Amino acid sequence: MKKKIAIQGVHGCFHEQAARLYYGEEIEVVECLSFEDLFVSLEQKTADGAVMAIENTVSGGLLPNYSLLHKYGKQIKGEVFLRIKQNLMALPGQKIEDIREVHSHYMAIAQTRSFFQEYPHIRLIESEDTAKSAADIATKRQMHVGAIASGLAAELFGLEILQESIETHKQNFTRFLILDDKLNVEKRDIDKSSICFTIPHVKGRLSQILSIFSFYDLNLTKIQSLPIPGKEWQYFFYVDLKFEEYNRYREAMNAVQPLMEDVKIMGEYKSYNE
Amino acid sequence: MKKKIAIQGVHGCFHEQAARLYYGEEIEVVECLSFEDLFVSLEQKTADGAVMAIENTVSGGLLPNYSLLHKYGKQIKGEVFLRIKQNLMALPGQKIEDIREVHSHYMAIAQTRSFFQEYPHIRLIESEDTAKSAADIATKRQMHVGAIASGLAAELFGLEILQESIETHKQNFTRFLILDDKLNVEKRDIDKSSICFTIPHVKGRLSQILSIFSFYDLNLTKIQSLPIPGKEWQYFFYVDLKFEEYNRYREAMNAVQPLMEDVKIMGEYKSYNE
Structure with a gap:
């Protein structure tokens, strides 16, 4: 039986290309007309996994998709990058x-x-x-x-x-997240983690956190701050970390947690390598 | 004679609200139907200043607008925040x-x-x-x-x-940049700077840079990384800094420049205070 993968869009869309890049050709695509429907099809078990765009090198992040991850309590299980040719x-x-x-x-x-x-x-x-x-x-x-x-x-x-190729910026890549509870990533294959956290306004707090990550040999592959309106001087961060040793990453997380508030691990997975 | 301010959109749009919030009611609005037209009206002197959305707390950054800043060689001269009620x-x-x-x-x-x-x-x-x-x-x-x-x-x-108020997230604020060569910001009023730079893949480089900012009492109010496709391990950053002393900010910039590549100061201006 073919694995059923939910995509945002219909046959022929970039999400389908991304799904085939990650899972290979032996999949049955489940078309969803919204990002939220990806999660609904996972919940209703009409799909085994889902592929969801999360950021683009030109237009930036699809931040509302992070909110959907939280709302449905889903973990990121993988990622894939696709060059977008319009x-x-x-x-x-x-x-x-x-x-x-x-x-x-x-x-x-x-x-x-x-x-x-x-x-x-x-x-x-x-x-x-x-x-x-x-x-x-x-x-x-x-x-x-x-x-x-x-x-x-x-x-x-x-x-x-x-x-052909009418996109303004030719270096146009989209990163897609893989949401798939049935995918068991072996701990020894995990080399990437996506986290989010808040930090209070303490002088140099972010550089302290990044120094600890660096001390534990974690590479920051993404960082994005968002102001929290109404809470002056509070900032919310999305961070992606790459590492070689899972245990060392766990040690780093233990070391930084006292410096952060509301830490959430959104997923631990294997990074994409072409 | 009223000051002519270019806005993206037509009368009644959020850009007009932002323009009136920054410049007051005594302005003549110049309607532009694209972000690029804002820059064209500045170049053709049909407008004295322009207001351009750059990021939103819910949907994230309008990254292509940074590219327009570079293309037209314009400096950020100010900012304003507006709550968006749809x-x-x-x-x-x-x-x-x-x-x-x-x-x-x-x-x-x-x-x-x-x-x-x-x-x-x-x-x-x-x-x-x-x-x-x-x-x-x-x-x-x-x-x-x-x-x-x-x-x-x-x-x-x-x-x-x-x-009324049908936006999904009620904490929905948009930050607008003020582009206005005729606006002379006094050096003593400058307390914010927007920069962008590339860093090579050197372990802990970003935390070194942030430590220096922190040492010189600069507050990071925004950080966003973008991967540079094709250049493995190179990252491009947009950073906003807030500070109290302009000279100390300049010292910090001198201190960090050797750690960065392709540094550009996109503007030095007075931060928005409600």
Whole structure:
């Protein structure tokens, strides 16, 4: 029986590409039209695992997705990085001058907005999903409508690519998290951890914490602060740590905990290596 | 003559609220339909200053806006924080059951998506601007269409608020940057700086840098890392620093520069105090 993996989006979307990159081709994809639905399908056991975008090198973090992790009490079990190549596609025979509106996910629109500055006659309309916009054009035989989606979507739905790689920044990578309770990561394979914590306004507190991480040979691969409004001088942090020895990482966590408040370990997993 | 301030969006948008909060009511607003147009109106001198959203406590940073700062060589001259209260509005007399589609800026849609989960019959459509969506409903007398926008927009365009404060997270603040070459910030008033830099993969390098900041009494009010794809182990950082003494901040910068690469000071300015 194929493993069922929930993705945000429909067949042909970047989430499906990421899922296949992580799990291989032998999966059955469960389409979800929102990030929250990923968690719902895990809870209702209609999926064995899920793949969820968490940050992009150009547009930054999808912070609300961290809130979903907390809400549903799910642990990160892995990660995968995918280069995002956006393409403008339409029904075969259509030219870019024929296109009046382009549908896609808001992130894809944000990533390609400068391409469309040359085409002020094209209206950009947010849809639930890049690949769904492509599928809609194909099934409804929509003239004068384009979609921004993956090359896989063009192939699957028989659309023609009018312009390839229209993303503004070519170094455009998205990091996806793997949520899968059935995935048992062996302790000896764990080399990465995602944590979040609050620190009170104590002079030099963050540098103390980072010194301890460094002393225990932990590499910080991500740090992002968020101000906590209403609580002056309090900051909330998302941090990713890479390490070689799991036990040393645990020792480091014990050493830093007294310096932090509200520490949460969001997942301990094997980092992605191409 | 009133000072001309460029805003991203049209009359009634959050950018206008932020501009009035910073400059007071005696301004003439220059509407821009993209963030890039803010810079164009500064270059073409159709505006004296500009207000640009840079980060939100819920959805995170608008990283592409930093790239615009670099591209146009503009310095940050100030900042302002605004609480974002999103409202669903429509023509007077319309009920929520009558609404088939809701138009708004993608960020406003992202911030209110969970409210709309209860109304699956409503289609969410991205527009250029929150207030423009509200204005369109009013001028075109659009039935069955709603907009997500500020209370100011409802007031200006004579729309009825169907539901107030529909943002998922009530602690929703946006930070706006002030870009204004004509604003001469006195050195003695400067208490904040925004910098970006790269650090090579040297063990503990970031904690060394933060220790120096702490030694010189600089408070880190923001830190965000971005991986540089293709350059393994290189990271790019956006950091905001608050301080009391400008000279001590300069000393700290001299002390840390040898530890960083490609340092850029994006602005030295007076921090926002309510």
